[in-house]
Structures are given as structure tokens and as C-alpha cells.
Amino acid sequence: MNGVNASAARYLLAWSVFTLLGCLAVHARASISRVPMPDEASTRWAYEALAQAAQHLPLTAAPPRAEHYRAGGAIFVSVYVHGQRVARHVAGATLTKAVREAGVAFARQPLLALAFSARKPADRPRFRIELTRGDAALVDALPWLRALLLVPLRDGLCATQGTDGGRSVCLTPDDIWGLGLYDRAVVAPIPDLTFGTDLALLEQRLADDLGTTRAELHQNGRVRRVRIEAMAPWPTETPRPALTREQLETAARDGAKFVLRHQARSGRYTYVYDAQHDRALAGDDYSLPRHGGTTYFLAQAAQRLAMPEARAGARRALGYLRASAITTCGAPDRLCVLQDGEVEVGASALTALAAAELLQSGDDADVSALLSGLTAFLRAQQRPDGELMHEYDRKRERAVDVQHMYYSGETAMALLTAYERTRDPRDLQAARRLMAHLTGAGWSFFGSRYFYGEEHWTCQAVGKAAAYMDVSAALAFCVRWARWQSHLQYAAGDTPWPSEGAFGVGPVLLPRVTTAASRVEASVPLFRVLRAHQQSAHGVTDASELRELRRVIERSVGLLLRQRWAPGPTHLFRNPARAYGGMPGTAADLTSRTDMVQHAGSALLAWARDGVFDAQ
Amino acid sequence: MTRLHLVAVLHLGLALLLSCGIWLVLPARYLLVDVVGTLVALAALASALSLSFSRTWAVQLARAVAWLELVTGTLCVSALALSAAQLAGSYGPVGAGGAALMAAVALLVLPYLVVLPAFQLFWLRDSP
Numbered sequence: 118m119n120g121v122n123a124s125a126a127r128y129l130l131a132w133s134v135f136t137l138l139g140c141l142a143v144h145a146r147a148s149i150s151r152v153p154m155p156d157e158a159s160t161r162w163a164y165e166a167l168a169q170a171a172q173h174l175p176l177t178a179a180p181p182r183a184e185h186y187r188a189g190g191a192i193f194v195s196v197y198v199h200g201q202r203v204a205r206h207v208a209g210a211t212l213t214k215a216v217r218e219a220g221v222a223f224a225r226q227p228l229l230a231l232a233f234s235a236r237k238p239a240d241r242p243r244f245r246i247e248l249t250r251g252d253a254a255l256v257d258a259l260p261w262l263r264a265l266l267l268v269p270l271r272d273g274l275c276a277t278q279g280t281d282g283g284r285s286v287c288l289t290p291d292d293i294w295g296l297g298l299y300d301r302a303v304v305a306p307i308p309d310l311t312f313g314t315d316l317a318l319l320e321q322r323l324a325d326d327l328g329t330t331r332a333e334l335h336q337n338g339r340v341r342r343v344r345i346e347a348m349a350p351w352p353t354e355t356p357r358p359a360l361t362r363e364q365l366e367t368a369a370r371d372g373a374k375f376v377l378r379h380q381a382r383s384g385r386y387t388y389v390y391d392a393q394h395d396r397a398l399a400g401d402d403y404s405l406p407r408h409g410g411t412t413y414f415l416a417q418a419a420q421r422l423a424m425p426e427a428r429a430g431a432r433r434a435l436g437y438l439r440a441s442a443i444t445t446c447g448a449p450d451r452l453c454v455l456q457d458g459e460v461e462v463g464a465s466a467l468t469a470l471a472a473a474e475l476l477q478s479g480d481d482a483d484v485s486a487l488l489s490g491l492t493a494f495l496r497a498q499q500r501p502d503g504e505l506m507h508e509y510d511r512k513r514e515r516a517v518d519v520q521h522m523y524y525s526g527e528t529a530m531a532l533l534t535a536y537e538r539t540r541d542p543r544d545l546q547a548a549r550r551l552m553a554h555l556t557g558a559g560w561s562f563f564g565s566r567y568f569y570g571e572e573h574w575t576c577q578a579v580g581k582a583a584a585y586m587d588v589s590a591a592l593a594f595c596v597r598w599a600r601w602q603s604h605l606q607y608a609a610g611d612t613p614w615p616s617e618g619a620f621g622v623g624p625v626l627l628p629r630v631t632t633a634a635s636r637v638e639a640s641v642p643l644f645r646v647l648r649a650h651q652q653s654a655h656g657v658t659d660a661s662e663l664r665e666l667r668r669v670i671e672r673s674v675g676l677l678l679r680q681r682w683a684p685g686p687t688h689l690f691r692n693p694a695r696a697y698g699g700m701p702g703t704a705a706d707l708t709s710r711t712d713m714v715q716h717a718g719s720a721l722l723a724w725a726r727d728g729v730f731d732a733q
Numbered sequence: 734m735t736r737l738h739l740v741a742v743l744h745l746g747l748a749l750l751l752s753c754g755i756w757l758v759l760p761a762r763y764l765l766v767d768v769v770g771t772l773v774a775l776a777a778l779a780s781a782l783s784l785s786f787s788r789t790w791a792v793q794l795a796r797a798v799a800w801l802e803l804v805t806g807t808l809c810v811s812a813l814a815l816s817a818a819q820l821a822g823s824y825g826p827v828g829a830g831g832a833a834l835m836a837a838v839a840l841l842v843l844p845y846l847v848v849l850p851a852f853q854l855f856w857l858r859d860s861p
Contacts, residue, residue, distance in 0.1 A: 125854045136811045140818035147822025624824040
């Protein structure tokens with residue numbers, strides 16, 4: 118071997134050793150060895166004792182395990198009123214001592230004692246105990262990773278002034294959560310996808326609390342990543358109970374009530390509800406497709422849950438569209454939805470779906486006329502090969518042949534639901550051609566078995582279409598889609614959060630709840646059809662396929678039940694009663710967008726109707 | 734085909750792969766990746782041309798470019814591995830999906846920017 122080869126070999130050997138040892142060292146420095154959390158009896162006692170102390174009542178004796186419990190560092194006892202932290206006591210690691218000290222400190226505050234006697238539950242203080250479980254150095258030597266250094270909802274940040282024994286201040290996960298800084302640092306070029314925590318902002322806040330500058334803190338102080346977890350956290354990590362139909366229907370009913378609570382008289386919904394401040398988030402991005410989707414959910418709730426108020430709400434919502442967004446497109450009998458002066462084909466499809474679903478729970482001449490006009494427009498948008506054209510130029514009175522995500526699947530679902538009501542063969546024919554394209558020629562390319570788009574509307578339509586046509590090819594497509602999704606579903610312990618049933622490709626991003634909801638919406642009709650068929654023609658060779666599908670659905674339904682606001686992280690809510698039934702985008706989200714409630718509600722109703730319940 | 738011709742073809746292929754990957758496939762512009770990747774691609778292209786036209790300094794340039802590719806590739810793989818180690822330390826197991834994603838990235842980088850340059854240096858060992 119000549120010199121060049123020897124050099125290259127030495128270089129590769131050195132590189133391998135450096136990388137391996139570097140990985141081990143970085144992993145060890147980033148890992149936090151965590152002390153266990155207290156048991157349930159200790160948790161119950163701690164919160165009861167705080168309430169007793171604040172009301173000047175004698176404290177009950179602590180259970181033996183609570184007496185012996187020591188955290189991995191400081192214990193933070195906080196009091197929240199109307200979603201804002203109003204008091205905090207930071208104590209040492211002994212739980213009973215921390216609770217007793219905090220009780221004494223809070224009892225001395227007359228305003229807190231007064232708040233405890235408030236008549237409305239929303240006005241009463243809420244306690245929150247957060248325990249330090251361990252800490253680690255803030256390893257920020259690696260470039261590009263600063264935004265990912267804190268595990269959202271689990272890691273806080275503490276700073277100590279001076280090198281030895283100086284003053285320390287901390288931002289606990291509740292503090293960072295309340296500031297809305299988790300999961301927001303990086304805005305990805307994908308809708309709704311943000312991630313990471315802005316460490317610079319947190320360090321600046323810690324420096325302010327210490328009365329110094331960030332630069333000085335870096336130079337003369339120490340910043341640590343601290344694992345801090347709340348006693349009685351939300352969402353819970355306790356094993357989920359067996360699902361029951363009533364449980365799902367109650368959750369869906371709560372969702373419908375949430376939507377109705379946040380609907381204006383005009384029929385317009387609160388697009389994004391901010392539970393932390395009990396207000397609608399300002400913005401000019403109101404989505405009419407999501408307005409249509411939410412109305413569809415209310416129409417479902419009206420029929421399946423016998424909620425006349427949901428039917429009234431859905432009619433109001435359609436009335437809002439008629440008054441502000443419905444127009445004619447190309448012919449007097451073709452109706453479409455306009456948003457910002459442009460024809461919105463997706464909104465037209467979802468409004469048609471909502472209208473068709475609403476007619477399932479009773480006749481309505483206005484809604485029938487609206488449905489007839491919308492389906493006529495949607496049929497006119499179809500290409501000869503079955504695909505839909507997703508835009509319409511009103512000036513030139515012609516369809517524009519471009520495609521957007523979801524719209525074709527939504528239209529197929531709308532046409533089939535309309536057919537169930539109107540029995541118009543043109544709707545069925547259009548739906549058949551559209552689905553043949555979506556699940557056949559529309560998804561045929563090299564690698565199409567390894568990658569799939571957002572097909573949750575398509576596969577719902579396939580489930581509905583099975584009653585009227587041969588859907589073998591489309592069903593096979595959806596089975597492949599469902600198998601692929603099952604690989605992306607988290608099992609318990611896959612992420613630092615209780616995310617079993619969510620979907621994702623790694624633990625760094627907080628899982629999105631709506632993704633799980635939409636997978637359930639699509640998988641349940643598939644489950645229903647496969648269960649009815651129980652045949653091998655679609656690749657279902659035995660019952661294991663169905664078992665796997667059921668497992669995937671049940672995991673995701675469990676996630677929806679855990680993450681809905683029932684009641685949710687009430688210490689950060691201004692008015693928990695108004696937030697009840699809402700659904701956040703992620704566990705760190707303190708807002709609920711209307712489509713998140715819709716997808717979750719529709720998913721829960723679907724499994725309540727077609728699911729299998731061992732517990733009953 | 735001689736060894737030098739094979740190295741020329743490989744350098745040309747790598748230049749095309751990097752250029753197309755960076756400027757046609759990557760969905761976002763990122764200065765570090767764009768600049769370093771393009772420089773490596775241009776160097777590989779220069780090496781391929783010089784070997785094809787049998788320049789006297791072609792072998793020296795090919796060795797230098799192979800070293801450049803090797804160093805860039807190993808730094809890239811190290812950065813990915815250390816980042817993964819840090820995230821796994823902070824967040825816990827990366828899960829099946831995350832592991833598959835990281836393996837896919839490593840599979841894309843390792844053969845082209847680590848194994849291939851190492852082989853090229855081996856093939857060029859006896860060339861003057």
C-alpha cells in the first residue's frame with residue numbers, strides 16, 4: 118500500500134473512531150437520568166393538602182410514600198387563576214416539606230384565599246406541582262440543533278449566576294408552554310408544521326430574571342436543561358380503559374357542543390379558539406373548506422346523536438354561506454362557493470357534503486336546492502378521464518385544470534353522499550369515474566407502493582361507494598394505504614409524550630392530533646367493508662388484516678380521547694368551561710381550530726357506529 | 734477502459750448527481766449545502782475533464798478531489814450521526830420511522846461521498 122492509501126486508511130479509521138466515541142459522549146451528555154414520579158396516593162394528597170392549606174384547614178396526614186419521596190431537584194408549586202400564574206413557591210426536593218411550605222406561603226396571601234371562595238369554578242385558583250426529575254448540560258456545540266435541544270412539555274431551562282452556588286432561576290415546562298414557545302421556533306414550508314423551541318428567547322428571559330444580560334450569563338453563568346414533570350399531567354399517561362360506544366359518543370357530543378358554543382348567530386364559526394385567553398384568534402384566514410367540513414360534522418352529530426341544536430347550527434352555517442359566498446358558476450343551476458373572489462372547489466365539495474348529510478336527518482327545501490346546484494357544478498368540473506379540475510375561471514366561464522390536495526376525494530365523498538339522498542345516477546356515475554381515477558391511473562408511478570398522499574377523503578368515499586358499485590381496485594388501493602399508515606403509527610414509548618396512536622417519523626416533532634383523526638375517518642369505512650367481505654380478493658387472506666386495522670384505529674381513537682380538552686390543561690385556560698370539548702393541534706397547543714374538532718368528532722362517530730367493542 | 738477512465742466517469746457521475754440533487758431535487762435553498770455541494774460538484778467535473786483529456790496534472794487533481802469528497806462526506810456523516818446521538822439522548826428512542834429516515838439519509842451520503850472516494854484513492858494508488 119503506498120502513501121496515499123495508508124493516509125486514506127488512517128483517515129477513515131480515525132474518522133470512524135472519532136464519530137463512534139463522539140456519538141457515545143454526546144448521547145451520554147444529552148441523556149437525563151430521571152428519578153421516578155410519586156405514586157397516585159401521594160399526588161392526590163399533595164393537591165388536597167394545598168387546597169386545605171390555602172383555606173386555613175388542617176392538613177391530612179401524608180401517605181408514607183409521600184413522606185419519603187424526594188425529587189431530583191427543586192419542586193415548583195404554582196397557583197394559576199384564569200390561565201395566568203399568580204404565585205409560585207420553589208422548594209427543595211422533599212415533597213411533603215415543599216407542599217407544607219407552599220401551603221403556608223399561599224395561605225398568607227389574602228387575595229388567594231379570597232379567590233378560593235369564588236362562586237364560579239372558572240374563577241377559582243388551580244394548583245400545579247412540578248417536580249425536577251434530573252438535569253443535563255445544555256449541549257449546544259452541534260450546529261443547527263439549538264431549536265431541538267429542549268424536549269417540548271418535558272424540559273425546562275434553569276440558569277445559575279456565577280460559577281458556584283450563585284442565584285438560580287428556572288423556566289419550567291408550564292412556563293414555556295404558557296408563553297407559547299414550544300413547537301414554534303422553526304416554520305417548515307409545509308402547512309401547519311412548526312417545531313423547535315427558541316432557546317435565545319428563553320435565555321434572554323432567564324437573564325432578565327437574574328438582572329443580567331444574555332452575554333454575561335453565557336460568560337459567567339451556567340444554563341442547564343432540566344427535566345421537570347407535573348404531578349397529574351395532561352395528557353395522561355395512565356393505561357387507557359377499554360373503549361365503549363358511549364364514551365366515543367359523549368366525546369363527539371362534547372365536540373359538537375364546543376363548535377356550537379363558538380358559532381356566531383350569522384352561522385360563522387370561531388376559526389381558531391384561544392383557550393388561554395378565551396377569545397377568537399384574530400386573522401383573515403377563515404377557511405371556507407373547513408367551514409364546510411365543520412358543518413358536515415354538525416350534520417353528522419344531528420343525525421347520529423339526536424342533537425337538534427346541531428342541526429340548527431348546521432343550517433345556520435349553510436345560511437352563512439348562502440348569504441356571503443354562494444354564487445352561480447357557468448349556468449344558473451350550477452352553484453359554487455366563492456372565497457376572496459375566487460371559486461373554491463374544495464369548499465363547494467365540502468358544502469355539498471354537509472348539505473347532503475344534513476338532509477339525512479330531515480327534509481329542507483333550501484338545503485336540497487343548494488345541494489342540487491353544488492353537485493351540478495362539481496359534475497361539470499370533471500375531466501373525461503374522471504379526474505376533477507380544481508379551479509374555475511368565472512370571467513371566462515370555464516374550468517381550470519389544476520389539482521389541489523384533498524379536493525378530488527372530498528368531491529367523490531360529496532357526490533356519493535348526495536346520491537344516497539337524491540338517487541341521481543349522474544352523481545353516482547361521476548363518483549365512480551372520479552374514484553377509478555384516484556385509486557388507479559391517478560396513483561400509478563414507479564414507487565407508488567412506497568409513498569402515498571393524503572387519501573383520507575378518498576378512502577372514506579371508497580367505503581361509502583362499496584354499497585353501490587364494485588370497489589375491488591379502489592379497496593385494494595386503500596388497504597395498501599392503510600398498511601403504509603400502520604408503519605407510521607407510534608406505539609407506546611416511541612416518543613417522550615403519551616403519543617400512542619399518533620403518526621410520525623421520529624420523536625422530535627410533537628405529533629399532530631388531526632393526522633390521527635383523519636386516519637381513523639378513512640380506516641373505519643375500510644374496516645366496515647373488509648369486515649363485511651371477509652374475503653381474499655382484496656389481499657385479505659385472513660383475519661389478521663382486520664385485527665391490525667382495528668388495532669391501528671383503536672390506538673388512534675385512544676389518542677383522540679386522551680388529547681381532547683375534557684377538561685385539558687385547565688390551569689392554562691382562562692375559562693375551562695368554554696374550552697371543554699375542544700381539540701388542540703398538538704399536546705402543546707392551547708388553541709383549537711375548527712377542523713381539528715371536526716376531524717376528531719367525525720372519527721369518533723365513525724368508530725362509534727362501525728367499531729367493535731369488547732367491553733360491551 | 735483504464736482505471737483512470739473509470740475514475741473520470743465516476744467523477745462525472747458524482748458531479749451530475751450532486752448538481753441535479755442540489756439544484757433540481759432539493760426543495761429549499763440553503764447556502765451551506767448549496768455552496769459546498771456545488772464546489773464539490775465543480776471539482777469533480779474538473780477532475781473528470783482533466784482525466785479525459787489526459788492532462789499531466791490530472792491524477793494529482795483526481796486525488797485531491799477524491800480527498801475533498803472523502804472529507805466532505807465523512808464530515809457530513811459525522812454531523813448526522815452526532816446529531817442523531819444528541820437527539821436520541823434528549824428524546825429517547827428514535828422509533829422505527831425515525832431510524833428508517835436516518836438510515837435512508839446515511840445510505841444516500843455514505844456510498845457516494847465516503848465509500849466511492851475511498852475506492853478512487855485506492856485505484857489511483859499506482860498512478861504517477
